[in-house]
Amino acid sequence: DVKVTQSSRYLVKRTGEKVFLECVQDMDHENMFWYRQDPGLGLRLIYFSYDVKMKEKGDIPEGYSVSREKKERFSLILESASTNQTSMYLCASSKPQGTGELFFGEGSRLTVL
């Protein structure tokens, strides 16, 4: 069964901490995405990547960075976590031309105190 796996389902961090969210996919997909999901706002794109070491900003990249050193792995980094980054973070992958057909992980719920 094909999968997108996010390393942590629940995290609690303190303001100012550095946070790493890891995502691994086993479908050999070129494209990978990080979204955040907040009630009433839907999913908003943070960053996406179409190849190893390649990345592009989404709609809300401020306060985040990403790393893609291997095709199957895409990491989201919060350099200095803030309370307004408390959210559900969703990783997804897709085939090269599959902009709309995304395969999502189960999400990482981050609480920043």
Place this chain on the structure above:
Amino acid sequence: EDQVTQSPEALRLQEGESSSLNCSYTVSGLRGLFWYRQDPGKGPEFLFTLYSAGEEKEKERLKATLTKKESFLHITAPKPEDSATYLCAVHFLKDSWGKLQFGAGTQVVVTP
């Protein structure tokens, strides 16, 4: 600014009571419209892709349709297992390949 609006926000149905969900978008050119289902505590699961007005897709009790300004997701004779949040996403012509605009979703509860 292009927006995707879903209505209603929540829908409560009796088992067998058919209904429709709406996804409307500002008209600025569409590459594609996508429907997802999201269960509590899970990531969204892809359902359908629609590319042009008049197109229809079906899967079990779900049928998605597309016009020039909106899409409908029809749920026919729903069962409790159809309870979920249904998300609509649009890839606008003006956006690069990776950018989808998601609606806030419609939460559907089907009671026995």
